[in-house]
Amino acid sequence: DADVTQTPRNRITKTGKRIMLECSQTKGHDRMYWYRQDPGLGLRLIYYSFDVKDINKGEISDGYSVSRQAQAKFSLSLESAIPNQTALYFCATSGGSGHSNEKLFFGSGTQLSVL
């Protein structure tokens, strides 16, 4: 099945460390996204990319950076992790034309804990 794969599934790190979360997809979608989910706050958009040369900041991009290495790969970096970046991170994709490219397909998530 075409899929959205995130690695790692879980990560514990220390304050100040650099960390990268990776996402790859076999759906053939052009659009990729990074969201974080916090209890009581729902999903919030960090960065999104409509193609390899297009990167856009989302609602909460401060403290994060991204790289779109290929159509199928989109990674999220925390240059210097801090405890309030502890959250569940989701990668998502969308594709097609018209309303189809608004429908998000999510990876399994990465639970990140910053101590």
Place this chain on the structure above:
Amino acid sequence: QKEVEQNSGPLSVPEGAIASLNCTYSDRVSQSFFWYRQYSGKSPELIMSIYSNGDKEDGRFTAQLNKASQYVSLLIRDSQPSDSATYLCAVNPLSNNDMRFGAGTRLTVKP
């Protein structure tokens, strides 16, 4: 005011009943509306989309949209224990994929 607001719940209904989930949004220019279901420990999964005023039915699910009142709802008929999950309302303001999510409503269907 949050851009997308939902009652956090928990909402508890007996098996076979109708579950009604509500969502309001603040951006009047919003064009596209979605409901995602998220089981505990899992990722969100799209279950309904709606773009114009009125009702849209898909099996046991009905999405309702009222743009004048900035209100979107999800009805689940003949609720089953397997419907127990958190339901996320999502709104795309200008159809440019800057999707905004509500915090979700947790639904429990009791056998």
